Amino acid sequence: MGRYRVGFRGREARPTRSSFRDRSQSTSPSRCTQSSLRAILVRLPSYRIYLLVGGVLLVFLYLTWPHAGPRGTANREHAVELTERWSNNGETPTSASDNLHLKGLNHASTSESPTLAKRFTAEFKHWEDGLQRLLNNRLLPSRDDLSKLRENLPPKQQTLRFKVCNGFANQRLSVVYGVLLAQRLGRSPVLPVLMRDGVQRSDATVLAHGANKVSFEDVYDLTFFLYELAKAGIRMLEPHEAPRPSAYTEVSLGSLGANVSGALATTYGHLQHLSIDCPLFKISPGEMNQRLDEPIIWAVLDALRPSQLPYSYVETMQDAIKHLGAVKGKPAPKYNFLHLRLENDWVEHCKRWSNIPDGVVRDNCYNNTETIDVQLRLFAFGTDVPLYVASYWNDVEPERAKKVMGRLVDAGYRVITSNDVFPEAMKAEDREIKALVEYYVGFGASRFIGNSVSTFAALSLLERRHQRLWAAYYNGGNIPMAPYLPVHKLPWVFTYNSWSGKYDYMLKAAVRSAAHFNTLMPYCIFDGNTSSSIGRWLVDNNVTMIRHVPKWREELLKKAQSRMKDNVQHSHLYKNPDMLVSTFQRVDLPVVPILDQYTYVLYTDADVYFRRAIHLDDFGLPLPRSVSMSYEFYKMFPYNAGIIMANLPTMRRNYKAFLAMMLDNDDGLYYPNYGPADQGIINKFYEHDLRSQMLNQAFNTKPYNDFDPNAFLIHYHGPKPHEYLSYLETGKCDFYSVCEQGFLKSLCQYVEEWQVYIPEETEMLRLGDSCTWLTNPTIMAVFQKKTGLLAQNQAVPDDKRQEFTQKQRL
Secondary structure (H helix, E strand, O other): OOOOOOOOOOOOOOOHHHHHHHHHHHHOOOOOOOOOHHHHHHHHHHHHHHHHHHHHHHHHHHHHHHOOOHHHHHHHHHHHHHHHHHOOOOOOOOOOHHHHHHHOOHHHHOOOOOOOHHHHHHHHHHHHHHHHHHHHHHHOOHHHHHHHHOOOOOOOOOOOEOOOOOOOOHHHHHHHHHHHHHHHOEEEEEOEEEOOOOOOOOOOOOOOOOEEEOOHHHOHHHHHHHHHHHHHHOOOHHHOOOOOHHHOOOEEEHHHHOOOHHHHHHHOOOOOOEOOOOOOOOHHHOOOOOOHHHHHHHHHHHHHOEHHHHHHHHHHHHHHHHHOEEEEEOOOOOOOEEEOOOOHHHHHHHHHHHHHOOOOOOOOOOOOHHHHHHHHHHHHOOOOOEEEOOOOOOOHHHHHHHHHHHHHHHHHEEEEEEEHOOHHHHOOOOOHHHHHHHHHHHHOEEEEEEEEOOOOHHHHHHHHOOOOOOOEEEOOOOOOOOHHHHOOOEEEEEEEEEEOOHHHHHOOOOOOHHHHHEEEEEEEEEEEOOOOOOOOHHHOOOOEEEOOOOOOOHHHOOOOOHHHHHHHHOHHHOOOOHHHHHHHHHHHHOOOOOOOOOEEEEOOOOOOOEEOOOHHHHHHHOOOOOOOOOOOOOOOOOOEEEEEEEEEHHHHHHHHHHHHHHHOOOHHHHHHOOOOOHHHHHHHHHHHHHHHOOHHHHHHHHOOOOOOOOOEEEEOOOHHHHHHHHHHOOOOOOOOOOHHHHHHOOOHHHHHHHHHHHHOOOOHHHHHHHHHHHHOOOHHHHHHHHHHHOOOOOOOOOOHHHHHHHHOOO
């Protein structure tokens, strides 16, 4: 499900030209006094382009409309062939050319003589391809366009040369880092030379040398790259525009310590021309500034696209995948992409990587690889869509590949491999050209899944998500590359509705504070009228709106109705069916379609605000097995579900059992010893995982506890800001001593930060003004004397614990 947009307004009706004058005076040939034939003849010249286009479309539809024929047979042969190739009892795989023959794509081998229709179809296809190439070339920026754009972008006096290293994805990232360093240093970057083969047999860096070098324009569209960078204000020099290599001072980045850009600026800033070794991952996460660096990173990555020859390979392979995935002779409209790492050098890399003795948890390099079919089901990969497996492995263990691919076939997937669709001319290409082609074939897929430890898959995942394309990883855990490339957005999910207007101000503060740090991707599971003011506001503030109706809605309401009187005693949420379903929405996190691409999401209630940038690794490694939550009012189990770090594949695996326990409860929707509503059932079902790995309190900090300068987010759990203000005015609080403890503890310090996100809320500014007064020790002493309270270790007194637990408001 994509972004839900509301408030769309179509084009306004515009008066036609004839509406401004008396039609009786018109000289139009459509007047009734003229003959119909004359009217048609007069109008034909003005409509000739429409007639031409219409005729072409009719011919095209006739020639391409699916007809019964030999393609259906070819597709059945393809299914038989895959079963033979990859089932455990199968024979040795056939060659790629044999595959094409069996699949009906080798037209030269057919015994039929071409009919007139076939010849016309071929000519029409040739004409269509030529026209498409012409249109594409006209849309490309020319060298003249580039020169004009660069007129106001002169090169800087200082320049920076840099090298690239290792495989395709690492070389791509090396270009990003090189340009990023040049921008930080105020230098013009010089276009690097790339490599034909960057395979790493060990942990040693592979650099371009001798015959292993390849020019940038043989891999990427050079003019487009330079043009797009210039649009972003970056002037990149081609080698012939830069000084000779002998004019440069060589610097090894490894000798500069943790702050590479700072050391280059201070130690070598006076030198006009610098040359550095490969900058890949040399800028430490601590040096990264997401707000400043992210636009440069995306400018470079978006500017990198294949040159003409690799791009033609991409188109050929995409077309072949769709034809091989045909059903009843009709090419598949889409395909899914699996980047599977199981080659021998990857297995050895995982062993080395997992055992680096630096104290960092690395436990997800080879996970789920040999049970990949299970992971595909968890990520909703349907068997009705062809599955392309990027598998140009030269050194894979045959039995391992046979086992894994056999499982995919046995699970019902229509598997297509690299050997099936590699163009013959491409087989002689360099290793990194093949990788480039596979990379962009992946961009054309409906769904992409890979290994997050692989730089290739991780970068593809980040780029696809940047373009709002579906992307996932099958190996669990984190994305190790993410801290070194600060563009990964952690999915942040919250639920809301159109009838809780008095809480809108808190939601706005949450969304605005998240946008300020720019590290979260916001999603709202929305109930109610999306055309409401808050619905439109969320869309305008780049929140992806999700309309989701739970399948269990009616059964849940029936269960609640059966014990209505008892339920209402436990929570006010049971009074209203819509409110009840709305609060239970979070249990459907693993099955909401747009969220099914994510391994981990951060769920929060709407009554929060963010004080620091949040990244996935901030939650600590290893990450939770299922869900992680933290204390509520008391430092004891059960925990508060207002903030959840959720492992969606695990929750998806447990979903049916979870719903069964949720609805099979003799106490209505209250779960004794665990609490009411969805919080109660989450605590009950996931008790073992929750107790074994509790969420750090820094992600669920409450204003009625001590101030925490390291808190990532503040949760207005219990009293909301307007209720704190009401307490000051009336002296009444529905939360026992929680309101008083808020003022005596850290509420006012957090309010000072929070109110800057909602300057239009004058009522909340009054709370800020009150807090300003209460920071005065004399006034605070008067307040304490008036209330008769001192700061306590817990917000709810022991003698009220049982009563509060029964009636708590979530």
